[in-house]
Each structure stands twice: as C-alpha cells, then as structure tokens.
Amino acid sequence: MKIINQVSAGGIVFKKIYHLGSNIYDLTWLICQHSQHKGWVFPKGFVGDKDKNETNETAAIREVEEEGGIKAKIINPEPIISKYEYQFGGVLYKKTVYYFLMEYVSGDPKNHDFEMSDAKFVSQDEVKKTLTYDSDKEAFEKILQGL
Secondary structure, eight states, rough: OEEEEEEEHHHHEEEEEOOOOOOOOOEEEEEETTTOOOEEEEOOTTTTSSSTOOHHHHHHHHHHHHHHEEEEESSOOOEEEEEEEEEEEEEEEEEEEEEEEEEEEOOOGOOOOOEEEEEEEOOHHHHHHHOHHHHHHHHHHOOOOHH
16 A cells, blocks of 8 residues: 655634623634535645745644634644544555644634635634544644643
C-alpha cells in the first residue's frame, strides 16, 4: 500500500463575548462543517500548498481566514500536535496537524470558502457535542487544559 505523509496547520479560535456593561465575558469557539465529508472540524489545511516556504503559523492563519471566514491572531506559539491515519483510494495517509490557539480579530464566519458548507462560533459545550473526529476533540481538550 502506498503511504503519503501530510502536514497541515490550523487554528482553534476563540472569541470573547462580553456581557452587557461589564468586563465579564464568555468564550465562543470557531467550528466549520466540511463541504465534502460533512464532518465538523476546526479550520486547517496543508502547509506549503501555495507557498513552499510557508511556516506552520502562516498556514494556520491563512486556513482560518479561508475556511473560517475570519482573521485571527496566534495567542500561543506552541501548537497542539495531532497525529492520525486514514485510508482513501488504496492509499494510507499519515497526517500531522499543528493546531494553534488563536483569538478572533475581525470578520464573519459566513465569509468562509467553498471547502466549508458552514462556519460558526459556538459555546465550549457545543464544540464538544458537535466535533466529528476524536483527533479534534482531543486537541480541544488539550487547548482547554492550557488555558
């Protein structure tokens, strides 16, 4: 069986929602629904697919903007590293994803690209209920532990 190694980067993005007239806020989190496989995921994509010298950080910021429709900034330079494998068309893909904790800066998730059929900010509980893949759920738990 042919084996292909893939490297992706993305963001686990939070947005602060302030309570009216106070400095108290709740965090909401960006999730996206993939157009093809319909799974709910964090925005991510290949590193270096458009620019061979692209860094993981640059790819993560770009993918959040493309798939999530928003601009975000990296809060923690140490990524959560997620590894998994999947088979498709007789090929074994070994995937490594670098997820960065990011904070929302501007934009609207409705402005996502064609790769996603939906993108939205939801509560922490909703993220845990909605994410499709164990690798994303584990990455989210690691992000929460680091907060």
